[in-house]
Amino acid sequence: MGELTYAQAIEHALAQAMADDERIVILGEDVHLLRQGLAARFGHERVRPAPISEAAFLTAGVGAAMAGLRPVVEIMMVDFIGVAFDALLNHAAKLEGFSGGRWHAPLVVRAACGGWYGDGGQHEQALWGMLAGIPGLTVLVPSTPADAAGLMLAALRAEGPVVFLEHKLLSDYWLDYLGGGGRENVSFDVPAAGARGWVDEPIAPIAFGLAARRRKGKDISIVSLGVGVHRAMQAAEELAPLGIDAGVIDLRCVAPLDRDAIVEAATATGRVLVVDEDYVRGGLSGEIAAVLAEERTGASFARVAVTDTLPYARHLEDDALPNVRKIVAAAERMVHDRARTRTTGNVWPYPQDKLTAQSTVLPGR
Amino acid sequence: MRAPSADRFDARALFGEMARIRHFEQALAELWREGRICGEMHLGIGEEAIAAGVVAHLREGDGLAVDHRSTPPLVARGVDLEAMLLEMLGCEDGLCRARGGHMHLFSAEHLAASSGIVGAGAPMACGFALAAQRLRPGAVSVGFFGDGAMNQGMLLEALNLAQAWRLPVLFVCKDNRWAITTRSRTVTRGEIITRARAFGMPSERVDGLDVRAVFKAAGKLIEHARRGHGPGFLLARCVRTEGHFLGDPVLRVLDAPLREGQALAGPLLEAVRAQPGARGRSRARALARVSGVLGAAALERMRRRGDALGRAGRLLPAGEAARIERKAASEVRGALARALTHLELSLESDGG
Numbered sequence: 001m002g003e004l005t006y007a008q009a010i011e012h013a014l015a016q017a018m019a020d021d022e023r024i025v026i027l028g029e030d031v032h033l034l035r036q037g038l039a040a041r042f043g044h045e046r047v048r049p050a051p052i053s054e055a056a057f058l059t060a061g062v063g064a065a066m067a068g069l070r071p072v073v074e075i076m077m078v079d080f081i082g083v084a085f086d087a088l089l090n091h092a093a094k095l096e097g098f099s100g101g102r103w104h105a106p107l108v109v110r111a112a113c114g115g116w117y118g119d120g121g122q123h124e125q126a127l128w129g130m131l132a133g134i135p136g137l138t139v140l141v142p143s144t145p146a147d148a149a150g151l152m153l154a155a156l157r158a159e160g161p162v163v164f165l166e167h168k169l170l171s172d173y174w175l176d177y178l179g180g181g182g183r184e185n186v187s188f189d190v191p192a193a194g195a196r197g198w199v200d201e202p203i204a205p206i207a208f209g210l211a212a213r214r215r216k217g218k219d220i221s222i223v224s225l226g227v228g229v230h231r232a233m234q235a236a237e238e239l240a241p242l243g244i245d246a247g248v249i250d251l252r253c254v255a256p257l258d259r260d261a262i263v264e265a266a267t268a269t270g271r272v273l274v275v276d277e278d279y280v281r282g283g284l285s286g287e288i289a290a291v292l293a294e295e296r297t298g299a300s301f302a303r304v305a306v307t308d309t310l311p312y313a314r315h316l317e318d319d320a321l322p323n324v325r326k327i328v329a330a331a332e333r334m335v336h337d338r339a340r341t342r343t344t345g346n347v348w349p350y351p352q353d354k355l356t357a358q359s360t361v362l363p364g365r
Numbered sequence: 366m367r368a369p370s371a372d373r374f375d376a377r378a379l380f381g382e383m384a385r386i387r388h389f390e391q392a393l394a395e396l397w398r399e400g401r402i403c404g405e406m407h408l409g410i411g412e413e414a415i416a417a418g419v420v421a422h423l424r425e426g427d428g429l430a431v432d433h434r435s436t437p438p439l440v441a442r443g444v445d446l447e448a449m450l451l452e453m454l455g456c457e458d459g460l461c462r463a464r465g466g467h468m469h470l471f472s473a474e475h476l477a478a479s480s481g482i483v484g485a486g487a488p489m490a491c492g493f494a495l496a497a498q499r500l501r502p503g504a505v506s507v508g509f510f511g512d513g514a515m516n517q518g519m520l521l522e523a524l525n526l527a528q529a530w531r532l533p534v535l536f537v538c539k540d541n542r543w544a545i546t547t548r549s550r551t552v553t554r555g556e557i558i559t560r561a562r563a564f565g566m567p568s569e570r571v572d573g574l575d576v577r578a579v580f581k582a583a584g585k586l587i588e589h590a591r592r593g594h595g596p597g598f599l600l601a602r603c604v605r606t607e608g609h610f611l612g613d614p615v616l617r618v619l620d621a622p623l624r625e626g627q628a629l630a631g632p633l634l635e636a637v638r639a640q641p642g643a644r645g646r647s648r649a650r651a652l653a654r655v656s657g658v659l660g661a662a663a664l665e666r667m668r669r670r671g672d673a674l675g676r677a678g679r680l681l682p683a684g685e686a687a688r689i690e691r692k693a694a695s696e697v698r699g700a701l702a703r704a705l706t707h708l709e710l711s712l713e714s715d716g717g
Contacts, residue, residue, distance in 0.1 A: 025499065045499065051529055056488040056522030063492020067428055067476055068500045086519070090482050091489070099471040100462025103478075 001201035006170040009145035009199045011037060013152035014072070016203055018042050021070060024156060027057055028074025028110075034173075035074075054084035058109070062091045062161070065105035070156065078111040078127050078165060092161035093136030107161045108152075113141075114167040114227055114277055117179030117188050118317055121310030124168070126226070129276070129283025131163050132255035138162040138208055139254040143170070143229040145197040147252055150206030157205060167226045170194040191230030209256035213265075217247030220331050221265035223288060224275035225251040228322055232275050235327035242328075244335050254284055262291050266299035271334050273302050275322045280305035300337070304330050368443075369421035371584060376680040377689060379576050382417035384693035386437045387674050389446060390607075392701050393436065393453065393467070397611050402453045404466060406611045409437035411574075411604040412539050414673040416441045418579030419507055419537055419599070422587045428476040428493025428506030430486040433468045434539075435479035438509055444472045446700035447707070456708045476506075484517030486510045487536055491523050494532035494596075505533040505590045513544030515557050524564045527596035534596045535586050536561070539573060541605035546615050548661055561598035573601030574673040577680070603673070606666060615662045629655075 001012065015038060018024045025046045026035055032049045039047035050057040054075050061073035075081060081088065088109065095105050115124030132139040140155060140162060142148040148166070155162040168174040169190055180186055214229060215236050222232040229250040236246040249265050251258060266272045272292060274285040285303040292299050304322040311317055369378035390408045397406040409416065416437035423429065423442065431438045436449065444460070452459030453467050461471055468481035476493060480486060490508025497504035514520050515538060527534050538557060542549050561568040567589060569582040579601055586597030608616035618625045633655070637648050678686030 023500070048530065051522070051525055053519075053522035053526055055519035056491065056526045059485060059488035059519060060492035060495055060523070060526060063428070063430065063478075063489040063506075064495040065492070066473075066478060067493045067496030067506075069496045071495075083518075086482055086485065087488075091480065091485065094469070095471070095478075098461055098465040098469040099473070100457075100459075100464045102461065103471050103473040 001199045001203075003196060004145050004149075004199045005172050005196050006145045006148050006166075006194060007173050009149035009197075010152050010166060010171075011035075012199065013149040013156070013203050014038055015041065017153055017156040018046065021156070023068065023070040024072065025064070025069055026072045026074065027061055027064075029076055031074055054080055055087065058084040058087035059091060061107050061109075062087055062095070062105050065092075065107040065161075066095065066103060070106045070108075072108045072110055072156070074110045076112060077123055078113040078131075079123055079125050081111065081127065081131075088131070088137065088161070088163070089134055093134045096136055096160055104159045105161050106159055108155045108158075109161065109163045111163070111165055112168045112171065112174050113165040114169055115310055115317060115321060116169045116227065117175060118312060118314045119178055120312040123178070124310055126165075126276070126278035126306070128163075128165055128225075128254045129278040129285075129287070132257070132284065132287075133282070136160065137255060139165070140208070140252065141165045141167070141226045141254060142252060143167070143194050143226050143250050145194075146199050147206060147212070147250075149199050149203045151208075151252065153203050154205035154208060158208070165226070167194070169227050191227060191234075193233070194227065194230050206252070209253050209258050211252060211258035211261035212250045213247065213261075214250050215246070215248040217245040217269065219245045219269055219335050220271040220273055221247045221249060221269045222273045222275055222327065222331065223249045223251060223262060223265060225254065225284075226277060228275040228277050231322060231324050232327055235275075235324045235331065238324065238328050239331055242332065244331060246331055257287065257291070259291050259295070262288055263295045263297055266292055266295075266297040270298070271300050273327070273331055273334060274305065275327055276303060276305040277322060278306060280307050300334055302330050302334050369417065371422040371424070371587075374577055374580050376577070376677065377685065379417050379421060379580060380674075380677040380681060380686060381689050381693060382421070382441050383413040383576060383674050383677050384690040385446075385696060386413045386416055386440045388690075388694045388697040389436060389440050389449075392450070392697050394607070394611060396450075396453065402467070403455065404468075405433075406467060407433045407609065408607040408611065409434035410607050411541065411673065412437050414576035414579050414677060415537065415539050415573045415601045415603060416509075418576045419509075419535070419583040421580060422584050423507065424504070426476070426497070426501045426504040428490065428497065428504070429478070430489035430493060430506065430508045431477070431479045432483065432486050432510050432514070433479070433481045434509075434511075435467060435470050438507075439470055439472065439475070439477055439479070442472075442475050442477055444470070444475055444477065446697060447704050450701055450704035451707060454704060454708050456704075456711055458707060458711060484510055484514035484520040487514070487520045487523035488526070490534045490536070491527050491530075491532055494527070494534035494590075495530065497533055498530075502593075503591055505535065505587055507535045507537060507587075509537045509539060511544075512538060512540040512542060512549045512553070512557060513547075514538075515560065516544070516553060521560070524561065524566070524596075524598070528564050528566055531593070531595040533590035533593065535583065535590055536596065536598045537583070538598070538600045540600055540602045542602075543605050543609065545609050546613060546658055548658065558598075558600050561600065566596050566598055568598035568600065570600045571602075573603035574671050574676055576673065576677045604665065604671075608662075615658060618659055619663055619666060
């Protein structure tokens with residue numbers, strides 16, 4: 001197929017799947033425009049614009065999936081899941097469990113996520129950690145066009161509910177729609193390798209729960225996803241002349257989580273630095289720390305993640321997000337700290353003494 | 366027992382379904398009181414005519430989304446009684462392998478799903494209807510919910526969505542005038558039927574204790590949906606004699622006024638005298654709310670404003686109703702006996 005943008009890659013995956021499977025329909029606000037190409041090809045019955053009623057149309061999406069369709073329900077931005085959370089939390093995610101595995105809802109929830117364009121914390125959260133914490137949901141966060149296409153295709157063929165998060169910094173149309181607005185005088189730090197790249201024809205589905213190694217390194221393993229992967233790659237470039245050889249792992253899926261890849265990376269370098277655009281508390285980075293402890297890796301651990309409400313102003317937002325500067329600093333601290341078993345790095349706002357005071361016994365796998 | 370047909374009102378068949386529902390609910394109450402069913406138990410006694418009168422119109426391929434009073438419509442839809450009993454008894458051979466319980470009963474075969482989230486039945490039914498529109502033209506879906514759910518955002522959104530997408534769905538509001546243990550009218554403004562009509566859909570108000578009225582109104586609205594003319598709304602007034610759930614605080618006071626009343630009154634009287642706090646008048650109003658709820662529930666129980674099953678029975682020749690009811694009772698007893706034996710055997714084999 002050749003070089004595609006991240007957005008084109010997703011569109012191609014949808015087109016390929018929709019041509020094969022009549023049951024796939026797209027529901028959501030503005031989809032007559034947002035997915036105009038698919039609407040023009042597959043007809044307006046299969047690409048249906050919805051009222052601004054996420055609670056109703058997401059729950060209806062669950063019902064439609066239960067009754068034989070394969071809906072892709074778009075909720076524009078993942079932040080808006082707030083008003084429709086019940087549909088995911090109590091309906092989509094519960095069906096397989098509650099029915100004793102006898103009923104499934106093959107539903108894809110597609111939402112844009114992430115910041116770096118100054119929209120403030122009600123329109124650019126990540127939220128994948130919170131979503132991945134709910135049993136019954138698959139949560140995907142692709143960082144390249146090829147992964148976006150392969151994971152979307154896999155989501156469209158999956159038997160259960162999948163949340164597909166499309167990073168706005170990588171999807172050119174979202175960035176232009178929300179950040180640029182047709183202006184030439186605003187700019188964004190878009191990672192080239194994420195916004196455009198090679199996609200095979202036909203697209204092959206990518207299995208869930210498999211991380212990808214983006215860079216080999218022997219001193220420290222940076223584990224990330226989405227735009228964080230590209231920031232980590234840039235940080236690794238900057239760490240090289242400082243004598244630090246950093247590897248980068250792209251998780252791609254938050255649930256299921258590739259525990260083996262995390263353990264392998266921890267074993268290889270003895271240091272795991274998580275770069276996460278999501279909140280630091282109760283989410284992915286803590287989950288990775290738990291994996292390291294449960295698997296008795298003995299690896300040192302640190303994280304660069306979001307601690308507060310994302311601010312509006314670009315310079316404040318940049319400070320709040322896991323930027324390259326913070327990743328480099330955290331990696332340096334870890335590598336130059338000889339006591340490998342101590343918790344280090346960017347774990348504030350928790351005071352160190354509080355952290356060490358918490359002792360939790362975790363079972364091994 | 367003859368299954369009701371959608372074509373004409375068949376008092377015998379509908380009474381039969383109502384009797385099956387009533388005896389099934391009574392069996393559940395007994396199991397719950399014996400401590401054999403865990404968690405909450407929301408009974409649908411008082412809703413028999415609505416469940417039977419609406420579900421009689423459903424055909425193969427139609428969808429059914431029900432609320433936490435899940436069993437009456439599922440019984441009427443023909444879901445296996447023993448499988449449901451085993452489910453609620455926590456047996457892994459139950460309808461949902463003991464994972465769902467009474468608020469989360471699912472039968473893919475019947476395209477029937479329940480939910481314990483108030484109001485969710487309406488958007489869920491929209492989803493079933495959306496699938497019907499594309500995959501099974503002529504099929505419809507029904508969503509059941511109570512008057513308490515009429516203040517839930519997703520439900521009002523669903524009414525609009527159904528109209529906007531012209532979905533073949535019937536919304537059935539079982540108006541028992543309670544929202545958990547709050548009187549609905551104290552927290553609701555405007556008329557429910559006016560709300561439904563405001564979305565521009567045909568809406569009917571019926572006495573939900575009158576199975577003939579329910580059957581006729583539901584038939585008209587479902588036919589409208591089947592023909593592709595969009596959704597309809599049925600408001601059916603009914604009663605709730607068994608509380609929000611068995612053992613709810615109001616029910617407990619009514620059942621054992623001396624013991625439960627004292628347990629309630631002691632701390633309340635202490636609180637009403639404790640300082641500092643609000644002014645006397647404000648405290649009096651708070652107390653009046655508690656006693657108001659208790660009084661309303663007591664009054665409702667005393668009046669027993671007509672029993673749906675008794676009324677349906679009176680449509681039949683003398684003796685006929687009793688014969689049909691005996692048959693229904695024996696069917697439920699048989700299912701219960703089989704379920705209990707099955708449970709015992711499975712426990713034995715687990716233990717062995």
